[in-house]
Amino acid sequence: MTQAELKAKIEMQMSSLDANDWLLLVNNNQHADIVEELEQFSAEKTAALLIKLPNPELASLFGYFSPSYQDELLQAIDETEQLRLFKAMARDERVDVYQRLPEEEQKGILPKLAKQEQEDILQLASYADGTVGAVVTSAYVAIPENMTVIEALRYVRKNAAEMETIYQVYVVDKQQRLIGTMSLRELMTEKDDATVSEVMRTDLVSVSAEQPQQDAADAIRRYDLLSLPVTNGGNKLIGIVTVDDAMDVDVVESTEDFHKGGGTLALKDVSLREVSTWTMFAKRAPWLIILVFANMFSGGVIESYEDTILTYVALVFFLPLLVDSGGNAGAQASTLMVRALATGDLHLKDWLKTLGREFWVALLLGIAMAIAVYGLGVYRGGTDIALVVSISMVAVVFAGSMIGMSLPFLLSRLKLDPATASAPLITSIADFVGVLLYFYIAVTILGGSGA
Amino acid sequence: MTQAELKAKIEMQMSSLDANDWLLLVNNNQHADIVEELEQFSAEKTAALLIKLPNPELASLFGYFSPSYQDELLQAIDETEQLRLFKAMARDERVDVYQRLPEEEQKGILPKLAKQEQEDILQLASYADGTVGAVVTSAYVAIPENMTVIEALRYVRKNAAEMETIYQVYVVDKQQRLIGTMSLRELMTEKDDATVSEVMRTDLVSVSAEQPQQDAADAIRRYDLLSLPVTNGGNKLIGIVTVDDAMDVDVVESTEDFHKGGGTLALKDVSLREVSTWTMFAKRAPWLIILVFANMFSGGVIESYEDTILTYVALVFFLPLLVDSGGNAGAQASTLMVRALATGDLHLKDWLKTLGREFWVALLLGIAMAIAVYGLGVYRGGTDIALVVSISMVAVVFAGSMIGMSLPFLLSRLKLDPATASAPLITSIADFVGVLLYFYIAVTILGGSGA
Numbered sequence: 001m002t003q004a005e006l007k008a009k010i011e012m013q014m015s016s017l018d019a020n021d022w023l024l025l026v027n028n029n030q031h032a033d034i035v036e037e038l039e040q041f042s043a044e045k046t047a048a049l050l051i052k053l054p055n056p057e058l059a060s061l062f063g064y065f066s067p068s069y070q071d072e073l074l075q076a077i078d079e080t081e082q083l084r085l086f087k088a089m090a091r092d093e094r095v096d097v098y099q100r101l102p103e104e105e106q107k108g109i110l111p112k113l114a115k116q117e118q119e120d121i122l123q124l125a126s127y128a129d130g131t132v133g134a135v136v137t138s139a140y141v142a143i144p145e146n147m148t149v150i151e152a153l154r155y156v157r158k159n160a161a162e163m164e165t166i167y168q169v170y171v172v173d174k175q176q177r178l179i180g181t182m183s184l185r186e187l188m189t190e191k192d193d194a195t196v197s198e199v200m201r202t203d204l205v206s207v208s209a210e211q212p213q214q215d216a217a218d219a220i221r222r223y224d225l226l227s228l229p230v231t232n233g234g235n236k237l238i239g240i241v242t243v244d245d246a247m248d249v250d251v252v253e254s255t256e257d258f259h260k261g262g263g264t265l266a267l268k269d270v271s272l273r274e275v276s277t278w279t280m281f282a283k284r285a286p287w288l289i290i291l292v293f294a295n296m297f298s299g300g301v302i303e304s305y306e307d308t309i310l311t312y313v314a315l316v317f318f319l320p321l322l323v324d325s326g327g328n329a330g331a332q333a334s335t336l337m338v339r340a341l342a343t344g345d346l347h348l349k350d351w352l353k354t355l356g357r358e359f360w361v362a363l364l365l366g367i368a369m370a371i372a373v374y375g376l377g378v379y380r381g382g383t384d385i386a387l388v389v390s391i392s393m394v395a396v397v398f399a400g401s402m403i404g405m406s407l408p409f410l411l412s413r414l415k416l417d418p419a420t421a422s423a424p425l426i427t428s429i430a431d432f433v434g435v436l437l438y439f440y441i442a443v444t445i446l447g448g449s450g451a
Numbered sequence: 452m453t454q455a456e457l458k459a460k461i462e463m464q465m466s467s468l469d470a471n472d473w474l475l476l477v478n479n480n481q482h483a484d485i486v487e488e489l490e491q492f493s494a495e496k497t498a499a500l501l502i503k504l505p506n507p508e509l510a511s512l513f514g515y516f517s518p519s520y521q522d523e524l525l526q527a528i529d530e531t532e533q534l535r536l537f538k539a540m541a542r543d544e545r546v547d548v549y550q551r552l553p554e555e556e557q558k559g560i561l562p563k564l565a566k567q568e569q570e571d572i573l574q575l576a577s578y579a580d581g582t583v584g585a586v587v588t589s590a591y592v593a594i595p596e597n598m599t600v601i602e603a604l605r606y607v608r609k610n611a612a613e614m615e616t617i618y619q620v621y622v623v624d625k626q627q628r629l630i631g632t633m634s635l636r637e638l639m640t641e642k643d644d645a646t647v648s649e650v651m652r653t654d655l656v657s658v659s660a661e662q663p664q665q666d667a668a669d670a671i672r673r674y675d676l677l678s679l680p681v682t683n684g685g686n687k688l689i690g691i692v693t694v695d696d697a698m699d700v701d702v703v704e705s706t707e708d709f710h711k712g713g714g715t716l717a718l719k720d721v722s723l724r725e726v727s728t729w730t731m732f733a734k735r736a737p738w739l740i741i742l743v744f745a746n747m748f749s750g751g752v753i754e755s756y757e758d759t760i761l762t763y764v765a766l767v768f769f770l771p772l773l774v775d776s777g778g779n780a781g782a783q784a785s786t787l788m789v790r791a792l793a794t795g796d797l798h799l800k801d802w803l804k805t806l807g808r809e810f811w812v813a814l815l816l817g818i819a820m821a822i823a824v825y826g827l828g829v830y831r832g833g834t835d836i837a838l839v840v841s842i843s844m845v846a847v848v849f850a851g852s853m854i855g856m857s858l859p860f861l862l863s864r865l866k867l868d869p870a871t872a873s874a875p876l877i878t879s880i881a882d883f884v885g886v887l888l889y890f891y892i893a894v895t896i897l898g899g900s901g902a
Contacts, residue, residue: 001654029654032673157639166636167618167677184635185617188608203452203480221702222483224695226618226677243694244675247701251672254705255790261712262786263779272791273801277808281815284783288816288848291779292823295772299831302768309760309767316760316767317753320774320882321746327775328714328742328875332735335713339706340723350724357728364732365739372743380750397739423874424779431771 001029003036010037014045019052026057035064043072051081056161059088067269071100083112090164092137092245095124123238129268132216133209135249136230136239141169143196145179150192156184165242168227171200178206178229178237206231209238213249218344220246257342260417261335263287263424287424294428298323298435305439308446314381315442318389321373322438326396326430327423329365330404333358334421337408341418351409355402362401366394388445392438399437400430452480454487461488465496470503477508486515494523502532507612510539518720522551534563541615543588543696546575574689580719583667584660586700587681587690592620594647596630601643607635616693619678622651629657629680629688657682660689664700669795671697708793711868712786714738714875738875745879749774749886756890759897765832766893769840772824773889777847777881778874780816781855784809785872788859792869802860806853813852817845839896843889850888851881 001009006029013022026034038046038061050058050073062085065073074082074097086094086109098106098121110118120138127133141163143152152169160166169187171180180200182190190199206229207216220228220243227240256266265283267275302309302319309316337354340346346354370390377386404426408418452460457480464473477485489497489512501509501524513536516524525533525548537545537560549557549572561569571589578584592614594603603620611617620638622631631651633641641650657680658667671679671694678691707717716734718726753760753770760767788805791797797805821841828837855877859869 030656030674032675160636160640166639185611188617189611205481221695221698223481224483226694243677243698244672247672247694247698250698250701251705251794254702254709255794258705258709258712258786258790261709262783264783264787272787272796272805275808277811277815280808280812281819284780284812285816285819288776288779288783288820289823291776292772292820292827295769295824296827298771299768299827302771303765303831306764309764313757313760314754316770317750318746319767319770320749320753320886321743323771324774324778324878324882325739325742327778328739328878329735331874332713332715332739335709336715336723339709343702343706345723354723357726357731360728361731361735364728365736368732368736369739369743372740373746376743376747376750380754423782427775427779431775435771 003033006033007037010034013049014041017048017052022049022052023054023057026053026061031061032064035061039065039069043069043076047073047076047081051077055084055088058085059090063090063093066271066274067096067100068274070097074101079109079112082109086113087117090137091120091124091139092135092164095121096134099125127209130213131209132207132211132213132230132241135213135216135241135245136209137164137242137245138239139164140227140229140237140240141166142172142176142237143169145171145173145195145197145200147196148192149187149190149194149196149199152182152196153187153192156187164240165227168225168240170229170237170240171196172237176237177235178204178231180204181229183226204229207241208232214253216241217246217249217253221250253342257338257419259283260419260422261338263422287422291424291428294431298431301432301435301439305443308439308443312381312385312442312446314385315388315438317380318373318377318385318392319435319438322389322392322396323427323431323434325369325393326400326434327427328400329362329397330400330426330430331423333362333401333404334408334423334426337405338418338421341408341412348409348412351406354409355405358401358405362398362405363394365401366397369397370394384446388438388442391445392441395437395441396430396434399433400426403429403433454484457484458488461485464500465492468499468503473500473503474505474508477504477512482512483515486512490516490520494520494527498524498527502528506535506539509536510541514541514544517722517725518547518551519725521548525552530560530563533560537564538568541588542571542575542590543586543615546572547585550576578660581664582660583658583662583664583681583692586664586667586692586696587660588615588693588696589690590615591678591680591688591691592617593623593627593688594620596622596624596646596648596651598647599643600638600641600645600647600650603633603647604638604643607638615691616678619676619691621680621688621691622647623688627688628686629655629682631655632680634677655680658692659683665704667692668697668700668704672701673795704793708789708870710734711870711873712789714873738873742875742879745882749882752883752886752890756894759890759894763832763836763893763897765836766839766889768831769824769828769836769843770886770889773840773843773847774878774882774885776820776844777851777885778878779851780813780848781851781877781881782874784813784852784855785859785874785877788856789869789872792859792863799860799863802857805860806856809852809856813849813856814845816852817848820848821845835897839889839893842896843892846888846892847881847885850884851877854880854884 009025139162141156156166167184169182173179180202182200205219205223209230216228227242229237230239232238370393373393374386374390377389407421411420412418460476590613592607607617618635620633624630631653633651656670656674660681667679678693680688681690683689718734821844824844825837825841828840858872862871863869
């Protein structure tokens, strides 16, 4: 079915509300596609359709809505349906929804759930935003070490419906400590009567619930895992992170780094389709305003060379180019470094080697740009000006590149996020260094006096 | 075992070369960790250890080395070992290695492989770089539609060892056309004697081998898949893309967008640890040099206002700030848009709505910065200059933002990569527009004449 056909069918359902037809439609189409269409309607209309569905389909569809639409849906259904939804949902999604509820409603709904569900929600809700704990699910297969392979397979089969994944099982001791793991594939190819503890893998990769989410995504990518066990301080298994959640983490974290690199503060969990004018302003203004204050210094430098400018006004023609060149070369270098540090391609210890190469790259870039600008310099200001502009270009591009390259390492060293080395920050620094170098070189070559 | 312990053990192996101990070490540790340590040694030393391993371990370890180290390893082993490796490797990795071989060696090795292996390599090698075909693997489970569930489970179990994944099986008709799919979990929970065609899912998601890799990663992320079937033109199933490859695609493509945003041309398959000075220069120079040529226009504009500058030299103090502010506000907007288009958060059709919001955000940003700069303007040049600078700030930030926001949409509309709207490009445009607005506003308020 094409997306357009799906849309037409859903519209029909909106008016007919035939529970059987609707269930058939839901079972025969991708839930992500169905939700994309449902989100075009009001939450009330969508809710009327959703509550016609049995638990598994209800829970699965609900998980695909955007957080803000999920919240609207919850408000559009009555408490009985809210409870049914809460019981059916994937546990990692359930706790997210719960945490976004107003405190009053949290207190209303919690006591109505089963004790085990309450505990599950409260435990998962205790982890800070951005930590592994906030994407962990407790619906994983854990088996005791003394089970046989065939017993384990039967256990998996019996519990398959409730689990987030059954393709990796985790072996625990009596204290619920993680001691081994087996993939379903390994279980299926081992002898039926082997004891799990004899055939399990013990080269475990795990993360603790307090680590940043990116650590979990990195481990899953590095070791090609389908799920990653999550432990608390005492190596006690508390849940798993699945590869589909890890993919989402990768995208969210990359997006955050993108935004930071462009000089926008992190937009958490917000779609650009929905974000308000005011939020957008608040996230973008800070770095731009810092740029204005940085001008106190670079403007001051220019002022101190007022006489030079009045004598050689042609210098002004190249001023924007020179400060931009330093800023852009610096932004190139910092972008490369920030990304390489984020993906693990570079580490702190690579700083010196990378600096060594950047030295030559920056010099070559400066020389290439100096050659490119020389002709322009002669044309607009004569050979003297051309010489000043060309030498300044080498100096400015070189300085900008070295700063842009080193800043992310420095921030990383100080345990700060290297992505803070944003374009506006680099620009501000490059402006100041650029005008300083430019006018110093101008006065040296052309004569006259500066500050 | 910690990474340091692992390192010590591997160093011991390097001198003892005890095949049994070494196999034990390999089987009890994560292959990604082992390879990280092995890559510190020369390819000759590592090769001597690798060839002691049986086929499955040899192939698995080999897959974790970087492409350039893989190539060195191949040169360090004799032809018999090369052939063993080629037969054992994962099919999607094998074709990558094959394609990087010099043509002569390709011709040497191909005829020595089994006929089916030759065909597999030649088919996979026929897909262009960057397409789904280049990450597809043919080691997937395909079952005929008339099999029963229990037969299918037996078939999966028998063939598990050779397959990239067994957790999703694909149902094909006699012409090898894809007609359905079942997860292993579904197979395990259906009745044993049910016919697969009766219980399979028919809401298929697939991509064609010619589509860009990002399409495959997007589909896997959107539909939470473990593997995605790949078809040729005639809906014939030719392979699958697995979720671990999709995660890598996501990271590689994001990195490319990062680099482009910073004004660096795409660095394909290259680690920043290894890239040469010359490559780095070649990838960074183009956009910077374009910046120089763009100055022909903005420098020309400034030149035409020479008299104004000589009369009101204080205008020069704010010139870097104004062009930078436009450029940075523009880079913020374009970064947000490029990323949102890449992740599918925004689509082309959202342009008008997004433009509407950007109108207000840009205006607010401009006003905030105008207020911030006004005091500085009074201090350095008096109230008239302050007025010129403030009004210019609003105009420049507004213009920069609107350009930065629209350019990615425009590029996308023209079927070009929106990530081409890089910081240097936005800066070049903002420079020109910025000086034009600034001096026009200056002449209007202060009097005097321009071009």
